[in-house]
Amino acid sequence: MEVPRTFDPPPRLLMGPGPSDVAPAVLQAMARPLVGHLDPSFVHLMEEIKSMLRQVFLTRNELTFPVSGTGSAGMEFCFVNLVEPGDEVVIGVNGVFGNRMCDVAERCGAHVTKVEAPWGHIITPHHVAEALKKVSHPKLVAIVHAETSTGALTPVEEISQLAHQAGALFLLDTVTSLGGCPVRVDDWQVDAVYSGTQKCLSCPPGLAPVSFSPRAVEIATHRKTKVQSWYLDLNLLSSYWGQERVYHHTAPITMNYGLHEALRLVLQERLENRWQRHEQNHLLLKHGLAELGLEIVSQPGHQLWQLNAVGVPPGVDELAVRKFLLADYNIEIGAGLGPLKGKIWRIGLMGETSKKENVQTVLSALRKILKK
């Protein structure tokens, strides 16, 4: 049998819902020689990653580290550790990822109350308050900050207050928001937060940064039942990521090299500058789209800077446009999901991808394709 040739990826411009483009420095970091996962130099790197993650999440939470696995592993980590069978949880659903949280919570044995909003719209404090009235002992209120499937950014401060007034923990999905727009874990009193590496942190997929408040740690470590997942059990993981350094699993060493470098780049740029860059490039794209007769269809006033949900004009073949972009221009953009399938394109301007020249490149390609 013939052995395939070494894989040589095409030079894509990643302008979809993630992964985003990765800086050469991050790729170079990932090509460095391996050390062991308990090597003193790796332990030092782990400590620096935890410290940089605290700075990026804007938190002082001791329990802050990257779970081995993609963003969904971060989601599962939060639910499996905080939810026990029979617990009542309230979850905002305005797109794919709110639905995924419901599925994960149900698998933990939770009774889920959904707070639904039309796709593309935000979850409002009013609707959360109404849902909380119907639940006797809510353990957790969970929201997706930036819904990647629809391009809407839900403001969460008031929802966090409502959760706490009801005696519940507040859980936030920041997979697409972290590094691209403000995420203030301590100021917003978020008890449990998870993210992913491949969006606005511009590192390849494979790690899920998480952070738990002291209250969340207290609840997770004083459960009545054993955590259903051995791999994601906080009690076991914190012996490896904490001071004891007890072997739990073999950490994906190279991924951690990459995240370390990606976080360094975020902090070198400074969070405020990075957020501003994402906002400016979003506005530039929005303006250029308007000139082509295209518009962003998510709720006005709550549109994401890093993920733009662009309405497909009547009579235009949504799939054909994406195919031309990929084949003729090497540009990847995303399709709509669920009820938005065939109705929107999702243009990502995340992390390294969020550049003025990339905005101009995609606009010029779209102009030519739409004319055709």
Ligand SMILES: Cc1ncc(COP(=O)(O)O)c(C=O)c1O
């Ligand atoms: C908001 C949100 N949450 C969760 C996830 C799941 O992350 P992953 O695909 O890295 O498992 C994604 C992925 O796109 C996401 O956008």
